[in-house]
Amino acid sequence: MQDFEYCRAASVEQVQAWLRDGVDSKLLAGGQSLLGAMKLGLMSTERLIDLQDVAALRGCSAPARGELVLGAMQSHASLARHEVLKQFAPGLAYLASHIADEQVRSQGTLGGSLANADPAACWPAGMLALNATLATDRREIAADDFFTGFFGTALEPDELLCRVQLRRPRRFAYAKFEQAASRFALVGVAVAQWDDGSVRVALTGSANGVLRLPEFEQALNCEFSPQALRGLSVDEALMSSDVHGEADYRAHLAGVLAARVVQQALEMKHDD
Numbered sequence: 122m123q124d125f126e127y128c129r130a131a132s133v134e135q136v137q138a139w140l141r142d143g144v145d146s147k148l149l150a151g152g153q154s155l156l157g158a159m160k161l162g163l164m165s166t167e168r169l170i171d172l173q174d175v176a177a178l179r180g181c182s183a184p185a186r187g188e189l190v191l192g193a194m195q196s197h198a199s200l201a202r203h204e205v206l207k208q209f210a211p212g213l214a215y216l217a218s219h220i221a222d223e224q225v226r227s228q229g230t231l232g233g234s235l236a237n238a239d240p241a242a243c244w245p246a247g248m249l250a251l252n253a254t255l256a257t258d259r260r261e262i263a264a265d266d267f268f269t270g271f272f273g274t275a276l277e278p279d280e281l282l283c284r285v286q287l288r289r290p291r292r293f294a295y296a297k298f299e300q301a302a303s304r305f306a307l308v309g310v311a312v313a314q315w316d317d318g319s320v321r322v323a324l325t326g327s328a329n330g331v332l333r334l335p336e337f338e339q340a341l342n343c344e345f346s347p348q349a350l351r352g353l354s355v356d357e358a359l360m361s362s363d364v365h366g367e368a369d370y371r372a373h374l375a376g377v378l379a380a381r382v383v384q385q386a387l388e389m390k391h392d393d
């Protein structure tokens with residue numbers, strides 16, 4: 122691991138100043154991906170800017186009826202048990218509670234997961250299905266535009282992800298088939314439906330990062346039931362292939378999980 126300077130920011134303004142002063146810097150959230158990559162020599166930097174003291178990046182609140190705001194620095198564990206989130210979208214609290222193990226959940230953050238955009242991660246599928254808006258220190262980015270491929274996002278190198286905003290769904294659920302050791306998704310499917318009947322479906326575990334499944338969405342727009350997905354399949358050319366699972370196996374799993382997650386969404390209790 123190369124030497125680097127460690128700085129602890131107290132405010133968004135301090136983060137911005139350090140990101141723009143010409144020193145090569147990286148943002149540190151919980152370190153669950155970044156520090157591993159640095160230890161392996163896959164990434165290096167002259168300076169780490171620790172975000173944990175920036176209070177403006179925390180919070181889980183519903184400031185207006187039908188709207189939820191989540192701070193980028195909320196840990197997975199804190200969101201998994203947050204009453205506001207459980208009431209707003211219980212399936213999203215469930216998603217958080219099934220990330221990794223307790224240790225990773227207590228350090229890993231929503232913002233770190235979204236900025237990292239691991240193609241096997243859970244939050245990106247949830248946020249893409251929920252049509253979230255990702256607010257940075259300078260603009261708002263729709264989830265459809267935020268994820269740009271394998272570990273790719275629309276964030277500029279000096280851009281700070283601050284919070285995520287959501288419109289309340291009528292139903293939301295997420296299911297994944299876990300890689301046994303890490304609990305990363307071999308395949309994961311998230312589905313959201315709103316009061317006007319519109320549906321979005323997002324898939325994680327594809328070769329090129331999180332993506333939507335338009336054919337599945339069309340079928341569920343007509344009839345929100347697992348039966349509506351009969352005959353539909355996920356193109357195996359979209360899926361990753363590695364020691365944990367071949368692409369055709371993952372594509373098959375995606376179809377099975379999509380039907381399962383729709384059933385889960387129908388059964389999940391949502392407060393009105």
Ligand SMILES: Cc1cc2nc3c(=O)[nH]c(=O)nc-3n(C[C@H](O)[C@H](O)[C@H](O)COP(=O)(O)OP(=O)(O)OC[C@H]3O[C@@H](n4cnc5c(N)ncnc54)[C@H](O)[C@@H]3O)c2cc1C
Nearest residue numbers: 150151152153154155221229230233236242243282304305
């Ligand atoms: C053993 C293990 C198992 C895991 N299992 C799962 C799993 O089952 N499901 C799952 O979804 N994930 C899983 N993860 C990933 C984990 O949940 C973390 O969310 C992820 O590693 C990001 O970690 P972090 O929040 O600590 O961010 P960091 O590692 O600190 O940062 C990750 C990247 O995001 C950037 N970044 C961080 N915050 C911001 C911000 N606010 N604005 C802009 N850029 C930012 C950093 O600069 C860095 O490039 C696992 C990780 C480990 C180590």
